[in-house]
Amino acid sequence: xxxxxxxxxxxxxxxxxxxxxxxxxxxxxxxxxxxxxxxxxxxxxxxxxxxxxxxxxxxxxxxxxxxxxxxxxxxxxxxxxxxxxxxxxxxxxxxxxxxxxxxxxxxxxxxxxxxxxxxxxxxxxxxxxxxxxxxxxxxxxxxxxxxxxxxxxxxxxxxxxxxxxxxxxxxxxxxxxxxxxxxxxxxxxxxxxxxxxxxxxxxxxxxxxxxx
Amino acid sequence: xxxxxxxxxxxxxxxxxxxxxxxxxxxxxxxxxxxxxxxxxxxxxxxxxxxxxxxxxxxxxxxxxxxxxxxxxxxxxxxxxxxxxxxxxxxxxxxxxxxxxxxxxxxxxxxxxxx
Numbered sequence: 001x002x003x004x005x006x007x008x009x010x011x012x013x014x015x016x017x018x019x020x021x022x023x024x025x026x027x028x029x030x031x032x033x034x035x036x037x038x039x040x041x042x043x044x045x046x047x048x049x050x051x052x053x054x055x056x057x058x059x060x061x062x063x064x065x066x067x068x069x070x071x072x073x074x075x076x077x078x079x080x081x082x083x084x085x086x087x088x089x090x091x092x093x094x095x096x097x098x099x100x101x102x103x104x105x106x107x108x109x110x111x112x113x114x115x116x117x118x119x120x121x122x123x124x125x126x127x128x129x130x131x132x133x134x135x136x137x138x139x140x141x142x143x144x145x146x147x148x149x150x151x152x153x154x155x156x157x158x159x160x161x162x163x164x165x166x167x168x169x170x171x172x173x174x175x176x177x178x179x180x181x182x183x184x185x186x187x188x189x190x191x192x193x194x195x196x197x198x199x200x201x202x203x204x205x206x207x208x209x210x211x212x
Numbered sequence: 213x214x215x216x217x218x219x220x221x222x223x224x225x226x227x228x229x230x231x232x233x234x235x236x237x238x239x240x241x242x243x244x245x246x247x248x249x250x251x252x253x254x255x256x257x258x259x260x261x262x263x264x265x266x267x268x269x270x271x272x273x274x275x276x277x278x279x280x281x282x283x284x285x286x287x288x289x290x291x292x293x294x295x296x297x298x299x300x301x302x303x304x305x306x307x308x309x310x311x312x313x314x315x316x317x318x319x320x321x322x323x324x325x326x327x
Contacts, residue, residue, distance in 0.1 A: 001242065001243060001244050002242075002244070003244065005280050005281075005282045005283065005284075006271065006274050006275045006278060006280050006281070007248070007274060007278060007280075008278060008280060009278045009279055009280055010279070010280050010282070013280065028323065031319070031320065031323035031324065032323050032324075032325065033325065034325070035320060035323060035324045035325060036324060036325055037321070037324040037325065037326050038215075039320075039324070040317060040320035040321055040324050041215075041219045041222075041317065042222075043316055043317075043320045044313050044314075044316040044317035044320060045219065045222035045223060045226065045313070046316075047312045047313065047315075047316035048222075048223065048226040048309045048310070048312050048313035048316070049222065049225065049226040049229070050312075051226075051230075051308055051309050051312040052226045052227070052229040052230040052233065052305060052308075052309045053229055055229075055230065055233035055234075055237060055291060055305045055308075056229065056232075056233045056236060056237050057237040057238045057239070057240070057242060058237075058238060059238035059240055061258075062246065062256075062257065062258045062259065062260065063240050063241070063246065063255060063259060063260035063261065063262060064240050064241060064242070064243060064246035065237075065238035065239075065240040065241070065242055065243075066242055066243050067237075067242065087316065090312055090315055090316050090319070091312055094308055094311055094312050094315070095308070096286075097286065098286055098287055098288060098307075098308060098311065099286055099287075099288050099289065099290065099291050099304065099308060100284065100285075100286035100288075100289040100290060101290070101291070103282070104282070104284055105280060105282045106280075152243060152244075155244060156247070162278055163277055163278065164248070164274055164277060164278060165247065165248070165251050166251065169250075169251055169257075170247060170251065172257070173246070173247035173250050173251065173257045174243060174244065174247050176257070176258075177243035177246055177247060178243050181243055199213040199218055199221070200213055200218055
């Protein structure tokens with residue numbers, strides 16, 4: 001879902017950068033106020049793991065592939081959507097600057113889509129679903145699926161504003177592909193959560209996720 | 213699992229994924245690229261076949277449409293290291309993974325609340 005430079009006019013890209021910078025500032029404030037020192041290695045491992053897993057493009061039908069985004073996982077494990085913004089921003093900067101994956105002028109848009117939308121949708125749908133399902137793994141699966149799907153639809157809207165995609169066809173094709181890629185997102189998120197939680201039951205603040 | 217084991221296990225899992233990634237990853241266009249090529253006529257939205265010539269045209273067309281012709285030479289474009297093929301890709305992704313690990317750890321340490 002990494003938007004390349006050519007897909008968004010510069011003036012719109014700047015607006016996305018300004019919005020992204022506000023959320024980056026809020027994520028830094030989260031790190032200063034909420035991040036405890038003993039959680040720093042966990043943040044670093046999640047960021048590194050998300051960078052690595054984003055390099056694994058899994059084939060889906062229609063000559064297409066997709067990879068995990070990881071925002072829902074970061075938000076759920078670290079207990080805040082701002083944690084996802086913190087982690088995804090670092091991942092996206094390294095991907096863009098070092099590997100040319102995702103444009104630089106449009107990096108603000110990519111941070112909004114994958115970090116902000118991914119983090120907020122992932123975190124709050126997980127919290128909501130935990131109240132209904134009372135089990136972290138199906139809740140995480142659905143929340144992660146939603147985080148990727150909604151981020152893809154928002155991307156399609158940005159493409160329509162940019163004049164790059166017509167709105168309807170953009171929503172249909174982005175929705176179709178990412179509904180399938182979302183299964184990968186959901187599956188890996190639930191599995192990673194299970195592994196982390198099994199290895200370190202103390203890490204997840206409030207096992208239920210609703211009391212926190 | 214104690215803290216040290218947990219951290220090392222996490223780092224090792226990330227590195228194993230990084231090394232394996234180029235060998236297991238699909239080279240098909242991702243969701244956004246596939247939507248782009250579908251909309252610009254280089255492939256069917258639900259088709260497998262890519263028309264390479266149309267794909268090239270689509271990339272020129274979109275630069276004209278948005279006027280954003282910014283381009284930038286990254287050190288390892290598309291996670292590759294010149295002349296090293298798949299091994300180079302593994303190496304590039306390992307470098308990236310370690311870089312993200314170091315930056316996240318360093319920034320986290322600087323910002324984190326100390327009790």
